[in-house]
Amino acid sequence: MKKLLLWGGLTLLLVILGVSLLRSQQGQVGQGEKAPDFTLNTFDGTTYQLSDLRGKVVVVNFWASWCESCKPEAADLEQAWNMYKPRGDVIFLGVDYVDTEPEALAYLEEFGITYPNGPDLRTKISQAFRIRGVPETYVIDREGEIAHRQIGPFRSLDDILAVIDPVLEK
């Protein structure tokens, strides 16, 4: 009995260690994978559920007000949003990572961002996407699969369009 308990305990411990090791070794959510579902409560009180947006191309941008490399792409993202918005089949969602609300709102105002943005409460969304930092942008196709993963900022508006247009044509 004692031996059984001992071996059982050791096996459990090894399983736990193995699972945590596997989880830590997992890379980011990659192209072609199903995008993890999430709920985003925006700063203005609207709720978006990714699974409800099936049939639309969703652009998820992770950013933070303290992130210097997020700033150069902010205006380009807004410009791209204004270009796609009239179509109705593209939606941009900004996920504010580890930020404070006054600074986040000031950032949105500074760059005139109008697409839905909300805080990543308890860092659940960033953990689901296993992001490594900000900015990171995920383009999710109409079937809910990740069509493009952008690590770091987009360099220009053309870069953004070059990523979204092919997903729309699919």
Added chain:
Amino acid sequence: MRIQKYYQDVVVMVLVMMVLSLSAVPAGAQGSTPSDDQVNEIARELYCPVCENIPLDTCGMEVCEQWRGVIRDKLSEGWTKEEIKAYFVSQYGDRVLGEPPRRGFNWLVYVVPPVVFVVGVYLLYKGFRSWKSQDDDRLLEAERAADQGNADEEYLSRVEEELRGRE
């Protein structure tokens, strides 16, 4: 009569001043700017997920400065240390805490190391005991062999003695 009225007025004034001074204390405390030490006392128990393993009180990143600003604001609004920590957990998750909260799977952090330690000590104890009993067995065997050797010698000397007698 006038003197009695004068004393009554003085007592009323003193009472009014006491009430005013008492009511002014919390307002003053709430509105005052918290010191860096007060902010850091809470900050040292929090960790920003961006700069892992660096407590918030020593982290130099902009995000940490913003967080310390939030602590300062909350303190000046009269929030307690626990309320502020709970706010940070609700915003950024459990990983901002220096110690994981004691619930669910987090219990493993508290339970597994002592259990592993106890099991380790038990295994060492068992190991030492088995080594010791092996040593004891060897010693016993050696003693037996020595005894056997003595018996053989005794036997040989008796045989030699008998042979000598026959000669």
